[in-house]
Amino acid sequence: MSNDFNEPIVALATGTGNSGIGIIRLSGKDEVIKEIAKQLMPGFKELKRTAQLLSFKDENNEQVDKVISLYFPAPNSYTGETVLEVQSHGGQVLLNWILEIILKVGKVFGLRLAAPGEFTERAFLNGKLDLVQAEAVADLIDASSRNAVKAASLSLKGEFSRYIHEVSDKLIRLRMEVEAILDFPEEEIDFISEYNCKERLEAIIAEVEKTLDIAEQGETLRDGFKVALIGQTNVGKSSILNKLAGDEIAIVSDVEGTTRDKIQTLIHLNGIPFHITDTAGIRDTEDKVEKIGIERTKTEISKADIVVRILDGGDLKRAGEDEKILSLVKELTHKDIPILTVLNKSDLLTVENIVSRETDIRTSALTGEGIDELKKALLKIAGWKNKESVFIARKRHLDSLKLALVHLNIADEFIQNDNIQLELFAEELKLANDQLGEIVGKTTSDDLLGLIFKGFCIGK
Numbered sequence: 001m002s003n004d005f006n007e008p009i010v011a012l013a014t015g016t017g018n019s020g021i022g023i024i025r026l027s028g029k030d031e032v033i034k035e036i037a038k039q040l041m042p043g044f045k046e047l048k049r050t051a052q053l054l055s056f057k058d059e060n061n062e063q064v065d066k067v068i069s070l071y072f073p074a075p076n077s078y079t080g081e082t083v084l085e086v087q088s089h090g091g092q093v094l095l096n097w098i099l100e101i102i103l104k105v106g107k108v109f110g111l112r113l114a115a116p117g118e119f120t121e122r123a124f125l126n127g128k129l130d131l132v133q134a135e136a137v138a139d140l141i142d143a144s145s146r147n148a149v150k151a152a153s154l155s156l157k158g159e160f161s162r163y164i165h166e167v168s169d170k171l172i173r174l175r176m177e178v179e180a181i182l183d184f185p186e187e188e189i190d191f192i193s194e195y196n197c198k199e200r201l202e203a204i205i206a207e208v209e210k211t212l213d214i215a216e217q218g219e220t221l222r223d224g225f226k227v228a229l230i231g232q233t234n235v236g237k238s239s240i241l242n243k244l245a246g247d248e249i250a251i252v253s254d255v256e257g258t259t260r261d262k263i264q265t266l267i268h269l270n271g272i273p274f275h276i277t278d279t280a281g282i283r284d285t286e287d288k289v290e291k292i293g294i295e296r297t298k299t300e301i302s303k304a305d306i307v308v309r310i311l312d313g314g315d316l317k318r319a320g321e322d323e324k325i326l327s328l329v330k331e332l333t334h335k336d337i338p339i340l341t342v343l344n345k346s347d348l349l350t351v352e353n354i355v356s357r358e359t360d361i362r363t364s365a366l367t368g369e370g371i372d373e374l375k376k377a378l379l380k381i382a383g384w385k386n387k388e389s390v391f392i393a394r395k396r397h398l399d400s401l402k403l404a405l406v407h408l409n410i411a412d413e414f415i416q417n418d419n420i421q422l423e424l425f426a427e428e429l430k431l432a433n434d435q436l437g438e439i440v441g442k443t444t445s446d447d448l449l450g451l452i453f454k455g456f457c458i459g460k
């Protein structure tokens, strides 16, 4: 069921766990929020954006805490409605109690707990933020590296949206001019050259491509890569995981089949998140638990963005099994999946081993040799270009930009001299522009909006 945006809402805006200060935030119609404030904090004055130190009372008119109240009358607030912030001490029992009292007092006005992301959703619906900016709020909060924080801030500031609006304005202008000429077919050919249609379309395509290029970097910063470490038992997968993480996360031993279940850890390389999974070594086994582990390895392979196939540099006899595992990877993944082949235990390498194995990198989890190369290889696959002004982006933005490009390229076909069809040209421009509109939320369905805001935390 969708939220009723006429109802006033309240939520804890700060995190769970005790802290110095906690903030509870309300949003709704001005009369309602003011009335609740006056009942709970006698002496409350309608002072815009001014800190007031007040006594917060319970139902029996007894003080619960001294609080700072901040009143943001509509429309100059985060949500565009009237917002009230109550800043109390940050104990969880205290905050829950305050929240309970507010809900009780506000019940007659229909006050309820906010749904996840509802403050930001209201901000979006009231035109305070566009959809890209609203998403950037969640991405800023969830950012797992400083680069991701910087990128989310840029999107929140409107940098990504600016790219979209600029190109969208050009598209709309071109389309309007085309539509104006549609009633005069004899002028169509002249129109294309007089109005520089081809050049303008080319410039638009170049801009969308540039935006897509930056957005791809931004999506990498946000979502990162899933990396599966796979191979036979005892080749050193868990040892490599530990080296990459710089911590003893997985158990390492010379017993074959030590790792039974997948072990996941998150590392950052240049701010890009890599979700590394150590898996159970693949071999024929009768052990029931190990078999389940190997099934999970297969699942991890099929979910991975990058497969790191680890071979044992100290044991040449096992090469045949490695080939079988490579075939398995190809069966379970799409054909373009990047596969890095790592020859581990380089400290045990003999001359025959080196010549008989084709590998990308040699590592020794024992001495640490090659681990930096492995990290560099992962970064190279990630395609990180280290641009300064990357804005954060999501997969849905990339999909829309790619679709917009498809429509623009089709549009191009309809202004070629041997195939001039301006009506279809205009239609493709419209479809391309609709895709851009989806990104910033102009043409976004309610279902998609629902999905986007569901991913937020409560209180935001």
Ligand SMILES: Nc1nc2c(ncn2[C@@H]2O[C@H](COP(=O)(O)OP(=O)(O)OP(=O)(O)O)[C@@H](O)[C@H]2O)c(=O)[nH]1
Pocket: 231, 232, 233, 234, 235, 236, 237, 238, 239, 240, 251, 252, 253, 254, 255, 256, 257, 258, 259, 260, 279, 280, 281, 282, 344, 345, 346, 347, 348, 363, 364, 365, 366, 367
């Ligand atoms: N000499 C040497 N020994 C290594 C190296 N990497 C791992 N080992 C040893 O090889 C054995 C197996 O290492 P693990 O990391 O547990 O291997 P694994 O691939 O996770 O094995 P399973 O979990 O059983 O599939 C341990 O005794 C490690 O100390 C290396 O680079 N050089």
Ligand SMILES: [Mg+2]
Pocket: 237, 238, 239, 250, 251, 252, 258, 259, 278, 279, 281
């Ligand atoms: Mg292991």
